[in-house]
Amino acid sequence: MHSEPLAAVLWDMDGTLVDTEPYWMAAETPLVESFGGTWSHAQALSLVGMGLEDSARILQDAGVRMGTHDIIAHLTDEVMRQLSTTGVPFRPGARELLGDLRAAGVKTALVTMSMRRMADTVVDLIDFDAFDVVVAGDESTRPKPFPDPYLQACDALGVNPDQAVAIEDSPNGLRSAVASGAATIGVPLMVSLTGAGAHALWPTLEGRTAADVASFHAAHRAKEVAR
Template structure:
């Protein structure tokens, strides 16, 4: 979701700095980039190490509340081509799942703002048995969709997300946003989803399965 479907990463970063500074610490852009795609519990422990004297659940709730407030004030900034591609997939009758490390209440608030029935399944950070980069979130989504991971294509913007999706057995398309994705095992790297459609996704999957390995 964050960084692939919607451009909320700047909202997260804007929430992180005042949290750390509130406890007398400092937070750099490089530290913020290191959290992209991480599970929120892992991120919360990093904030504790940076001096934030709050529990893991308190940190998660604080950041989630701040990001949701930004979404309410500024709207949901969809990434270029993401909404259009999702609409085309749904029109073609293709099953879809949202796999995100954001909390379920935030994921549902974003999904509710999409003006069509966008996803069959949502696996959020508080649903996953283990967070990305473990394959669990994608495997859980496949189980609920009733599909073999080998028959799926995942679209990701972060190294942790890509590692999770690749480990699940899916064909993976990387769309870099905040951090580079070279060397993470993607079957394809696209600079943007703009102008991409169902045929493009099918081509990536067919190429990967024909080759018998990620190319």
């Protein structure tokens, strides 16, 4: 059976492309404390890769007396404020790999649970034309770990999921990408990805090229076809 070559790479944003997870944590803690609650590092880690509405409900359970959409807006504003002062904190090798994929003619999509306005802020701060498509948290039919965001990105790019590679840093994100049918690489940051279903775990993107991603995709598709 013929195996489709790599046509697209689908990137998670927070924690995968850019190291913004500390920004989210820095926004969550004072918010909870302003309502007299406490917010631990373990609680913050539990939100990594989670849809913002689900995260907001957990913050409400921790004592934040605000509506879901108000919490999302507040956190997004705080993270965007930090981005505006520090610029885009790319994860090691991410910018270089993204640029190499673009130079190789591979389609790219950003698939994030962050709001569209924040995704656009990050994309606008990248100094080259980085993405063909952006699917944000307020645009997905269902959030990660459902496959919807990645399926929407593939549909918008005009590719089948088996032609795509997804890159993720969270268990929720990996489950979403794997369920979509994309070959999936986990690059851990804040939380362990052991047992989360990644087809490969790369400790870093540093030194990785478009050829490496294409080779991974080809090997994964060959295994799938052989089953």
